[in-house]
Structure formats: C-alpha cells, structure tokens
Amino acid sequence: MYVREAHPGEAYASQTSAExxxxxxxxxxxxxKIERPMLVDDLDGTVHRAYGSLPNMTYIVSTAGxxxxxxxxxxxxxxxxxxxxxxxxxxxRSAGTRITxxxxxxxxxxxxxxxxxxxxxINDIGPRAVEEYIAAVAHTSGESGAKIxxxxxxxxxxxxxxxxx
Numbered sequence: 642m643y644v645r646e647a648h649p650g651e652a653y654a655s656q657t658s659a660e661x662x663x664x665x666x667x668x669x670x671x672x673x674k675i676e677r678p679m680l681v682d683d684l685d686g687t688v689h690r691a692y693g694s695l696p697n698m699t700y701i702v703s704t705a706g707x708x709x710x711x712x713x714x715x716x717x718x719x720x721x722x723x724x725x726x727x728x729x730x731x732x733x734r735s736a737g738t739r740i741t742x743x744x745x746x747x748x749x750x751x752x753x754x755x756x757x758x759x760x761x762x763i764n765d766i767g768p769r770a771v772e773e774y775i776a777a778v779a780h781t782s783g784e785s786g787a788k789i790x791x792x793x794x795x796x797x798x799x800x801x802x803x804x805x806x
Contacts, residue, residue, distance in 0.1 A: 651767025
C-alpha cells in the first residue's frame with residue numbers, strides 16, 4: 642500500500658491532494674517495476690497510522706482480518722518464506738491435519754547500501770528528501786545513527802558544490 646512519500650523532496654513533495662497521491666503511487670510502481678497490485682491509503686494516512694507509521698512495513702492479513710505476518714521492512718525473501726509457510730499450512734488443513742499456531746521472533750539482516758540509496762534520493766526525489774531521511778534516522782535510531790548520515794551528507798554537499806563551480 643502506498644501510504645505517503647517516505648522522504649519527500651523537490652520532485653516528490655508531501656501530497657496535498659488525492660490525485661497527487663495517486664500520481665506518486667503510479668510513478669513509484671513504474672520507477673521500481675512493482676508487479677503486485679498497489680493500494681493507496683487516503684490522504685490522512687488512516688491505514689498507515691493504524692499499522693505503525695513506518696515507511697516500508699509489510700503485513701500479511703488473513704481473510705479473517707488477523708495480522709499473520711508483520712515486518713518492519715519489506716524484504717522479498719522473507720515475505721516469500723512467510724507465503725510458502727501459509728501455502729504449506731493450507732495444504733495441511735485441506736488434508737484434515739490439526740495445526741496449531743506458534744509465535745516466532747526473528748531478526749533477519751538485509752543488505753543496506755546507504756550511499757546508493759541516498760544518491761537515489763538526491764537524483765530522483767531531491768536534496769530535501771535526504772534531510773527528511775536524516776530526520777527519520779534520528780527519530781528511529783537516535784542522534785548517533787543520524788550523525789553518520791549527517792556527516793556523509795555534509796561531504797556530499799561539498800562535492801556537489803565543487804561540481805557546480
């Protein structure tokens with residue numbers, strides 16, 4: 642579900658109308674070659690707030706409305722594992738096997754090429770998006786995490802100024 646621009650910038654500002662939000666969602670689908678259906682939250686972010694307000698979370702919700710998978714980051718490999726498990730369980734139920742839910746905590750790791758991501762923000766969204774990202778890092782990881790990105794951004798801004806001269 643497209644909830645909001647995670648790091649608004651010059652090219653993709655915070656949405657001020659439903660039409661703008663739909664346009665941003667369509668652009669995102671095209672830009673990232675997203676093949677699954679893209680739902681769009683309302684302008685107030687009702688669904689986004691109801692499910693935690695992080696920019697890239699993933700939920701799988703049962704037909705009964707129960708959250709059966711929740712991840713703080715969208716990761717295709719772990720989602721595939723969850724979906725494979727759900728298909729397996731469906732097969733067991735169809736065969737008449739009694740199954741019982743259990744709780745799992747798991748903290749998988751993902752590649753995090755921050756420099757490439759931030760370069761993408763600068764080039765695709767605009768420099769203001771980097772500032773938004775730094776604020777998000779400070780909010781979720783604290784000032785020590787944000788300092789690393791702020792230092793990178795200061796160097797990058799100096800590089801960009803040199804190129805402009």
